[in-house]
Amino acid sequence: MSWTPPTRPVLIVACLLAALFAVLTPAAPVPAVASEPAPDSGWVWPLQPQPDVLTVFDAPDGPYGPGHRGVDLAGAIGQPVLAVAAGEVSFAGQVAGRGVVVVDHGRLRTTYEPVLPLVRRGDAVAGGQTVGALGVVGSHCVPATCLHLGVREGDVYLDPLQFLPSGPIRLLPLSVPHILPFGALFGTFP
Numbered sequence: 504m505s506w507t508p509p510t511r512p513v514l515i516v517a518c519l520l521a522a523l524f525a526v527l528t529p530a531a532p533v534p535a536v537a538s539e540p541a542p543d544s545g546w547v548w549p550l551q552p553q554p555d556v557l558t559v560f561d562a563p564d565g566p567y568g569p570g571h572r573g574v575d576l577a578g579a580i581g582q583p584v585l586a587v588a589a590g591e592v593s594f595a596g597q598v599a600g601r602g603v604v605v606v607d608h609g610r611l612r613t614t615y616e617p618v619l620p621l622v623r624r625g626d627a628v629a630g631g632q633t634v635g636a637l638g639v640v641g642s643h644c645v646p647a648t649c650l651h652l653g654v655r656e657g658d659v660y661l662d663p664l665q666f667l668p669s670g671p672i673r674l675l676p677l678s679v680p681h682i683l684p685f686g687a688l689f690g691t692f693p
Contacts, residue, residue: 546587546666547631549615549652550578557649560662572660573614573653580648582637584618586628587652587667595620595634601641604634613663614653617641 548554558575578584586606593612594605601617606628618635628634639648654661 545630546668547585548576548667549585549587550576550582550637550650551585554578554650556664557644557647560660560664562660562662566658573651574663575644575649575651578637578648578650580637580639582648583633584615584635584637584650586630586632586634587613587663588630590628592622592624592626592628592634595622595624595626599641602635602638606634610656611661611666612655614651614655616651618650 554576556574557577558571560574561571563569563572584604588606588608590606590608590613592604593607594603596603598616602619603614603616604618604620604622606613606615615635617638617640619638620635622628622634637648637650639645642649643651652663654663654666
Protein backbone atom coordinates (compact mmCIF):
# COMPACT_ATOMS: atom_id res chain seq x y z
CA MET A 504 0.00 0.00 0.00
CA SER A 505 1.52 3.32 -1.04
CA TRP A 506 1.12 6.61 0.80
CA THR A 507 -0.85 9.33 -0.97
CA PRO A 508 -0.11 12.87 0.13
CA PRO A 509 -3.13 14.87 1.33
CA THR A 510 -4.65 17.38 -1.03
CA ARG A 511 -3.90 21.09 -0.73
CA PRO A 512 -7.31 21.97 0.83
CA VAL A 513 -6.83 19.26 3.48
CA LEU A 514 -3.36 20.64 4.33
CA ILE A 515 -4.67 24.21 4.54
CA VAL A 516 -7.54 23.21 6.85
CA ALA A 517 -5.19 21.16 9.03
CA CYS A 518 -2.74 24.04 9.33
CA LEU A 519 -5.49 26.55 10.13
CA LEU A 520 -6.91 24.24 12.80
CA ALA A 521 -3.45 23.77 14.33
CA ALA A 522 -2.90 27.54 14.37
CA LEU A 523 -6.34 28.15 15.90
CA PHE A 524 -5.69 25.50 18.54
CA ALA A 525 -2.35 27.14 19.39
CA VAL A 526 -3.97 30.56 19.79
CA LEU A 527 -6.92 29.30 21.86
CA THR A 528 -4.95 26.95 24.11
CA PRO A 529 -3.60 28.88 27.08
CA ALA A 530 0.06 28.44 27.79
CA ALA A 531 1.03 27.01 31.13
CA PRO A 532 1.60 29.85 33.58
CA VAL A 533 5.20 30.77 34.21
CA PRO A 534 5.90 30.85 37.93
CA ALA A 535 7.21 34.14 39.25
CA VAL A 536 10.94 33.90 39.84
CA ALA A 537 12.84 36.57 41.69
CA SER A 538 15.41 38.10 39.39
CA GLU A 539 19.01 38.07 40.48
CA PRO A 540 20.93 41.25 39.70
CA ALA A 541 23.67 41.16 37.11
CA PRO A 542 27.03 40.53 38.80
CA ASP A 543 28.07 43.55 40.88
CA SER A 544 25.71 45.89 39.03
CA GLY A 545 23.01 46.60 41.60
CA TRP A 546 20.86 47.87 38.73
CA VAL A 547 17.08 47.64 38.46
CA TRP A 548 14.88 47.63 35.36
CA PRO A 549 13.75 51.15 34.41
CA LEU A 550 10.17 49.92 33.80
CA GLN A 551 8.20 47.65 36.11
CA PRO A 552 7.25 44.91 35.70
CA GLN A 553 10.28 43.80 33.68
CA PRO A 554 9.45 44.82 30.10
CA ASP A 555 9.95 43.02 26.82
CA VAL A 556 13.00 44.12 24.84
CA LEU A 557 11.75 45.42 21.47
CA THR A 558 15.10 46.38 19.93
CA VAL A 559 18.51 45.18 21.07
CA PHE A 560 21.80 47.05 21.25
CA ASP A 561 23.79 47.30 18.00
CA ALA A 562 27.15 49.00 18.57
CA PRO A 563 28.05 51.57 15.91
CA ASP A 564 31.30 51.08 13.99
CA GLY A 565 32.32 54.68 14.58
CA PRO A 566 31.09 57.87 16.22
CA TYR A 567 28.74 58.66 13.32
CA GLY A 568 28.10 55.13 12.07
CA PRO A 569 24.74 53.38 11.97
CA GLY A 570 23.65 51.24 14.88
CA HIS A 571 21.30 51.23 17.84
CA ARG A 572 23.00 52.87 20.80
CA GLY A 573 20.82 51.32 23.48
CA VAL A 574 17.78 49.09 23.89
CA ASP A 575 14.08 49.77 23.40
CA LEU A 576 11.84 48.47 26.18
CA ALA A 577 8.08 48.01 25.76
CA GLY A 578 6.03 50.30 27.97
CA ALA A 579 2.84 52.31 28.28
CA ILE A 580 2.30 56.05 27.93
CA GLY A 581 2.63 57.67 31.36
CA GLN A 582 4.34 54.66 32.93
CA PRO A 583 6.89 55.64 35.61
CA VAL A 584 10.50 55.54 34.40
CA LEU A 585 12.96 54.54 37.12
CA ALA A 586 16.66 55.29 37.52
CA VAL A 587 18.51 52.01 36.98
CA ALA A 588 21.01 52.84 39.74
CA ALA A 589 21.93 55.62 42.15
CA GLY A 590 23.45 58.72 40.60
CA GLU A 591 23.08 62.40 39.86
CA VAL A 592 20.87 63.88 37.17
CA SER A 593 23.13 65.69 34.69
CA PHE A 594 20.36 66.60 32.22
CA ALA A 595 16.57 66.72 32.28
CA GLY A 596 14.84 68.48 29.42
CA GLN A 597 14.10 68.49 25.70
CA VAL A 598 16.43 67.30 22.95
CA ALA A 599 15.10 67.58 19.39
CA GLY A 600 11.52 67.79 20.67
CA ARG A 601 11.61 64.78 23.00
CA GLY A 602 12.06 64.57 26.74
CA VAL A 603 15.37 63.14 27.90
CA VAL A 604 16.82 62.38 31.34
CA VAL A 605 20.53 61.64 31.80
CA VAL A 606 21.88 60.19 35.05
CA ASP A 607 25.59 59.97 35.90
CA HIS A 608 26.56 56.89 37.91
CA GLY A 609 30.29 57.52 38.24
CA ARG A 610 32.07 55.88 35.30
CA LEU A 611 28.75 55.16 33.52
CA ARG A 612 25.98 57.44 32.30
CA THR A 613 22.42 56.35 31.43
CA THR A 614 19.90 58.07 29.17
CA TYR A 615 16.14 57.63 29.16
CA GLU A 616 13.88 58.83 26.34
CA PRO A 617 11.19 59.86 25.51
CA VAL A 618 10.17 60.90 29.01
CA LEU A 619 8.45 63.75 30.77
CA PRO A 620 11.20 64.57 33.29
CA LEU A 621 10.15 64.65 36.95
CA VAL A 622 13.67 65.50 38.17
CA ARG A 623 16.03 68.42 37.62
CA ARG A 624 19.71 68.75 36.88
CA GLY A 625 21.72 68.24 40.06
CA ASP A 626 19.12 66.01 41.76
CA ALA A 627 20.51 62.92 43.49
CA VAL A 628 18.50 59.81 42.65
CA ALA A 629 18.43 56.32 44.11
CA GLY A 630 18.20 53.14 42.07
CA GLY A 631 14.52 52.49 41.43
CA GLN A 632 13.51 56.14 41.98
CA THR A 633 11.09 57.64 39.45
CA VAL A 634 12.87 60.11 37.14
CA GLY A 635 10.07 60.67 34.65
CA ALA A 636 6.96 59.39 32.93
CA LEU A 637 7.16 57.52 29.62
CA GLY A 638 6.03 59.65 26.70
CA VAL A 639 5.35 59.01 23.06
CA VAL A 640 6.39 62.33 21.47
CA GLY A 641 9.69 61.79 19.70
CA SER A 642 9.61 58.02 20.09
CA HIS A 643 11.09 55.95 17.27
CA CYS A 644 8.83 53.01 18.25
CA VAL A 645 5.53 54.56 17.08
CA PRO A 646 2.87 53.16 16.95
CA ALA A 647 4.17 51.15 19.93
CA THR A 648 5.30 52.90 23.11
CA CYS A 649 8.82 52.20 24.26
CA LEU A 650 11.58 53.52 26.47
CA HIS A 651 14.99 53.91 24.86
CA LEU A 652 17.64 53.15 27.49
CA GLY A 653 21.23 54.00 26.64
CA VAL A 654 24.49 53.48 28.55
CA ARG A 655 27.82 55.19 27.91
CA GLU A 656 31.25 54.98 29.44
CA GLY A 657 32.95 58.15 28.24
CA ASP A 658 32.26 58.21 24.50
CA VAL A 659 31.74 54.44 24.20
CA TYR A 660 28.21 53.06 24.01
CA LEU A 661 27.59 49.86 25.97
CA ASP A 662 24.79 47.28 25.94
CA PRO A 663 22.43 48.16 28.82
CA LEU A 664 21.26 44.55 29.11
CA GLN A 665 24.66 43.50 30.45
CA PHE A 666 24.00 45.57 33.59
CA LEU A 667 20.33 44.73 34.18
CA PRO A 668 19.18 41.75 36.23
CA SER A 669 18.12 38.77 34.15
CA GLY A 670 14.56 37.53 34.36
CA PRO A 671 12.99 34.11 34.15
CA ILE A 672 13.63 32.05 31.03
CA ARG A 673 10.46 31.68 28.97
CA LEU A 674 10.05 28.88 26.47
CA LEU A 675 7.37 28.54 23.81
CA PRO A 676 4.51 26.23 24.81
CA LEU A 677 4.46 22.87 23.06
CA SER A 678 1.12 23.77 21.47
CA VAL A 679 2.75 26.31 19.13
CA PRO A 680 2.81 24.79 15.63
CA HIS A 681 6.41 25.88 15.08
CA ILE A 682 7.24 22.83 12.98
CA LEU A 683 4.79 23.72 10.22
CA PRO A 684 6.24 25.58 7.25
CA PHE A 685 4.95 29.15 7.04
CA GLY A 686 3.88 28.64 3.45
CA ALA A 687 1.53 25.82 4.47
CA LEU A 688 -0.87 28.42 5.86
CA PHE A 689 -1.06 30.26 2.56
CA GLY A 690 -1.21 27.46 0.01
CA THR A 691 2.46 27.55 -1.03
CA PHE A 692 3.27 24.21 0.56
CA PRO A 693 5.08 22.06 -2.03
